[in-house]
Amino acid sequence: MSGKLERGLNTLKAQIDAPMAAFFSSCVHCGVCAHACLFYTETGDPKYTPIYKLEPMRRVWQQEYSFWGKLARALGLSKPVTDQELADWEELVYDSCTLCGRCSLVCPVGNDITYMIRRMREGMVAAGHAPKGLKQVTVRTVEIGSPMGITPETLRKQAAHAEQDAGLPVPLDVAGADYLLLLSANETMVFTDTLPALTRIFHQAGVSWTLSSEAYEATNAGIQIGSSDIAAELVQRIVSAAEKLKVKYVISPECGHAYTALRWEGPNLIGRPYPFEVIHVAELLDQLRAEGRLKLDSRETGRLSFHDPCQMVRRGGVIEQPRRLLDQVAEDFVEMPDAGIHNWCCGGGGGVSANERAVPLRRRAFHRKKEQLDGLQLTTLVTSCANCRDMLEDGLEYYDMDIEVKGLADLLAEHLAESEPGAQGGEQS
Amino acid sequence: MSGIELLNWARGPGLQIAGAVFVIGVIVRLAAILLLGRKTDLSRPREGAMWPGLRTVLTRSIPDAGTFRRSPLVFIAGYVFHLGFLLTLLFYAPHILLLKSVTGLEWPGLPVSLIDVLAVLSITALVALFINRLIDPVRRHLSRCGDWLALLVTVLPLVTGYLALNRMLLPYTDMLAWHILSVELLLVVFPFSKLMHTFSFVLARWYNGAIAGRKGVQV
Numbered sequence: 001m002s003g004k005l006e007r008g009l010n011t012l013k014a015q016i017d018a019p020m021a022a023f024f025s026s027c028v029h030c031g032v033c034a035h036a037c038l039f040y041t042e043t044g045d046p047k048y049t050p051i052y053k054l055e056p057m058r059r060v061w062q063q064e065y066s067f068w069g070k071l072a073r074a075l076g077l078s079k080p081v082t083d084q085e086l087a088d089w090e091e092l093v094y095d096s097c098t099l100c101g102r103c104s105l106v107c108p109v110g111n112d113i114t115y116m117i118r119r120m121r122e123g124m125v126a127a128g129h130a131p132k133g134l135k136q137v138t139v140r141t142v143e144i145g146s147p148m149g150i151t152p153e154t155l156r157k158q159a160a161h162a163e164q165d166a167g168l169p170v171p172l173d174v175a176g177a178d179y180l181l182l183l184s185a186n187e188t189m190v191f192t193d194t195l196p197a198l199t200r201i202f203h204q205a206g207v208s209w210t211l212s213s214e215a216y217e218a219t220n221a222g223i224q225i226g227s228s229d230i231a232a233e234l235v236q237r238i239v240s241a242a243e244k245l246k247v248k249y250v251i252s253p254e255c256g257h258a259y260t261a262l263r264w265e266g267p268n269l270i271g272r273p274y275p276f277e278v279i280h281v282a283e284l285l286d287q288l289r290a291e292g293r294l295k296l297d298s299r300e301t302g303r304l305s306f307h308d309p310c311q312m313v314r315r316g317g318v319i320e321q322p323r324r325l326l327d328q329v330a331e332d333f334v335e336m337p338d339a340g341i342h343n344w345c346c347g348g349g350g351g352v353s354a355n356e357r358a359v360p361l362r363r364r365a366f367h368r369k370k371e372q373l374d375g376l377q378l379t380t381l382v383t384s385c386a387n388c389r390d391m392l393e394d395g396l397e398y399y400d401m402d403i404e405v406k407g408l409a410d411l412l413a414e415h416l417a418e419s420e421p422g423a424q425g426g427e428q429s
Numbered sequence: 430m431s432g433i434e435l436l437n438w439a440r441g442p443g444l445q446i447a448g449a450v451f452v453i454g455v456i457v458r459l460a461a462i463l464l465l466g467r468k469t470d471l472s473r474p475r476e477g478a479m480w481p482g483l484r485t486v487l488t489r490s491i492p493d494a495g496t497f498r499r500s501p502l503v504f505i506a507g508y509v510f511h512l513g514f515l516l517t518l519l520f521y522a523p524h525i526l527l528l529k530s531v532t533g534l535e536w537p538g539l540p541v542s543l544i545d546v547l548a549v550l551s552i553t554a555l556v557a558l559f560i561n562r563l564i565d566p567v568r569r570h571l572s573r574c575g576d577w578l579a580l581l582v583t584v585l586p587l588v589t590g591y592l593a594l595n596r597m598l599l600p601y602t603d604m605l606a607w608h609i610l611s612v613e614l615l616l617v618v619f620p621f622s623k624l625m626h627t628f629s630f631v632l633a634r635w636y637n638g639a640i641a642g643r644k645g646v647q648v
């Protein structure tokens with residue numbers, strides 16, 4: 001057995017905790033989960049059944065933890081999982097799973113299959129079986145600090161652009177600010193309206209905030225590829241910067257998995273609770289709204305809907321905030337079928353968007369989104385995740401659908417009342 | 430061995446052995462799952478985990494509309510089988526007597542005619558699930574020996590019980606002996622098979638509901 005394979009199998013074994021064992025023990029092979037997964041519904045290929053994606057790990061569980069497995073092992077009768085098997089499963093575990101969490105909603109015995117796949121990825125990486133594209137992104141994030149290779153220099157430049165756009169200062173490395181704003185690489189480089197938008201909103205609401213030149217990247221390739229070590233290192237960078245600047249809150253930007261990484265997995269990855277709170281930008285904006293600090297003076301006339309980012313909504317618990325915010329600006333808002341925690345994934349979460357090999361499959365899976373949107377006659381589709389936004393634009397173009405895609409903060413900023421900074425707090429930065 | 434001897438063995442030592450394997454097996458397996466433990470979650474919870482977990486244990490029994498529409502047969506046949514099996518097991522007068530001898534508890538039974546219908550419904554549902562497992566691409570793809578074995582050991586007590594009740598095929602004592610033996614087979618296979626889901630589903634649902642619940646999501 002090669003060293004890597006051994007490491008992989010050991011990792012898989014170590015990833016089996018009580019919930020995993022309960023899930024494996026309970027599966028009745030009913031196949032219900034298949035129909036919750038966009039990769040199955042859009043291809044009809046049974047290999048994309050969520051629980052089937054765990055087959056090698058199930059075998060590890062059976063061999064290591066079940067009576068018959070142990071007996072067979074003692075008698076030298078069991079066939080260990082091979083390197084080839086793991087290689088064969090790479091496509092199932094990465095290309096055809098966005099960790100969207102939809103399967104975990106439907107399993108009759110209650111299995112959280114997404115939790116299982118997330119854990120299986122730990123073993124896959126350890127065995128060296130992760131997609132090339134995702135590996136490259138991970139290396140870039142560790143070495144340069146961002147999946148798109150954004151250096152602190154680039155950030156400064158983008159911040160300067162944002163200052164010009166917003167006509168307001170963009171605070172950088174301001175110690176003692178209340179909030180540390182992170183950005184996803186996509187927001188820094190592609191959706192460059194977001195930073196000026198937030199700058200204007202925060203200015204008006206009198207939020208004391210800052211960017212950090214040491215921790216600006218919110219995305220976490222370690223979470224996507226399934227390496228806790230790397231994920232922990234990336235979270236630690238943010239925690240260190242936040243502690244150094246002594247902020248009270250870290251704002252997780254409009255990026256789904258960044259929220260999962262920072263809000264839910266982060267403290268467990270670094271092994272201690274944070275001395276600050278993590279707040280999703282939509283949560284913060286909704287708070288500002290509730291406190292009357294978000295002043296808007298116009299409305300969107302076209303028909304709007306909201307695409308729920310999986311990690312923010314179903315796996316993150318930020319569900320009603322974007323809707324309450326949209327209520328402030330939308331004249332004609334419609335929910336798509338299955339909206340909310342049952343929404344269907346854009347097809348590019350969980351590292352799929354970083355995996356070029358997966359493009360054709362992802363676009364095929366996007367057909368689910370198309371069906372959800374068909375008949376709604378939308379002008380604009382709003383979302384609150386830069387990766388979803390990217391994937392939605394790609395998918396809509398692929399299926400020749402004429403719908404504009406917008407980020408939530410960007411949209412709110414377009415309708416911001418031109419007024420003086422809010423009375424509460426004032427601009428401290 | 431004559432029919433009556435077989436029956437006596439099945440009722441006596443057979444049932445004791447099978448019962449012991451079942452009880453010890455189930456306890457050991459559940460303990461093995463729980464003893465694996467899990468790390469304390471250090472993230473700041475939005476809500477507690479206990480109640481959402483318990484809620485999911487109950488609510489997951491009913492599929493959401495979309496999920497039901499996508500696999501109607503599995504859900505309908507699943508319900509009919511599980512309910513039929515449970516009701517015949519718990520509310521057939523002779524079963525109640527047996528359970529009383531073990532637990533000391535007693536409750537009213539259902540009329541035999543109804544038990545008869547429930548058994549037929551339950552068997553029909555299992556047959557439907559069996560056929561569906563053969564022809565549905567997803568379920569066929571997922572199926573392994575254990576799935577067929579579980580179907581077999583589950584249907585046997587129902588079939589033999591039905592035949593005994595209706596005095597069919599074999600003399601009553603013989604059929605009753607086979608019925609009890611088939612139950613013993615079920616009990617012995619139980620802890621080593623996916624039949625464990627009968628108990629472990631509570632853990633699975635609870636973990637799922639608790640994990641989501643502390644994030645403020647009701648699954």
Ligand code: SF4
Nearest residue numbers: 027028030031033107
């Ligand atoms: S829905 Fe649950 S029980 Fe059914 S096959 Fe999928 S994981 Fe197994």
Ligand code: SF4
Nearest residue numbers: 037097098100101103
């Ligand atoms: S998490 Fe989403 S993409 Fe992954 S298997 Fe489940 S339903 Fe499919």
